[in-house]
Amino acid sequence: MNVNGKTVLVTGANRGIGQALVTEALSRGASHVYAGTRSPLVHPDRRVTPLSLDVTDAAQVQAAAEQVGSLDLLINNAGIALYDDLTDRAALEQSLAVNLFGTWAVTQAFLPLLTSSRGAVVNNVSVMALAPYPLTPAYAISKAAAFNLTQSLRPLLAGRGVQVHAVLTGPTDTDMTRGLEIPKASPESVARAIFDGVEHGEEDIFPDPMTQPITEAWRSGVVKAMERQNAAFVTEPAAA
Numbered sequence: 001m002n003v004n005g006k007t008v009l010v011t012g013a014n015r016g017i018g019q020a021l022v023t024e025a026l027s028r029g030a031s032h033v034y035a036g037t038r039s040p041l042v043h044p045d046r047r048v049t050p051l052s053l054d055v056t057d058a059a060q061v062q063a064a065a066e067q068v069g070s071l072d073l074l075i076n077n078a079g080i081a082l083y084d085d086l087t088d089r090a091a092l093e094q095s096l097a098v099n100l101f102g103t104w105a106v107t108q109a110f111l112p113l114l115t116s117s118r119g120a121v122v123n124n125v126s127v128m129a130l131a132p133y134p135l136t137p138a139y140a141i142s143k144a145a146a147f148n149l150t151q152s153l154r155p156l157l158a159g160r161g162v163q164v165h166a167v168l169t170g171p172t173d174t175d176m177t178r179g180l181e182i183p184k185a186s187p188e189s190v191a192r193a194i195f196d197g198v199e200h201g202e203e204d205i206f207p208d209p210m211t212q213p214i215t216e217a218w219r220s221g222v223v224k225a226m227e228r229q230n231a232a233f234v235t236e237p238a239a240a
Helices: 017-027 059-068 091-118 137-158 187-199 212-218 222-231
Strands: 008-011 032-038 050-053 073-074 120-126 163-167
Touching: 008 017, 008 091, 017 032, 017 187, 032 059, 050 059, 059 091, 073 091, 073 163, 091 120, 091 137, 120 187, 137 163, 137 222, 163 187, 212 222
Parallel strands: 008 032, 008 073, 032 050, 073 120, 120 163
Antiparallel strands: none
């Protein structure tokens, strides 16, 4: 998908990668960008429409879906990362509520519009979906679940003409990684790589220097082969 002239929705759009995704969509000629945020947002570009969108609030998700007339590309970017040691059930539940169930709820709410446009869903998961970082295990667990959700949606939505992409992001210079003294990609470079991956039809996008070396091994690996094999069991719905 080329986003030129398309309508895009980005959740978690007020900062970090989400903010960079809005800017990148505009620079690539998107005709309209909906910026979903929990806090009020003002944007100088008239092509941007702010949406009050807490992905854990069912009423807000439904209200946002009713405000959007058409949609070509949904980017589920909203997420939280908590430092924990898996002794607090609440931390795990909060991570799952945002990173898994929030992604699921927003996708379901906007699926009729995406089906109509034969559009695409992009879920910004994390490379921690493949291997957890021990200081944020609840985050890693929720992102692993979100990645499996993404993989599961691909064959289920293919018959409707909707593409589904996963973004397996490495360390990025955002509020989430503040205080971690490790190499980090810029949000702007990650946003560019995400749109490049969508335009090139990459199912799994590795958008930064840390994760890019994984790309070829992942595409030719046993897990990806199993995903493709299992997807063959889904029967496409009969044409209307």
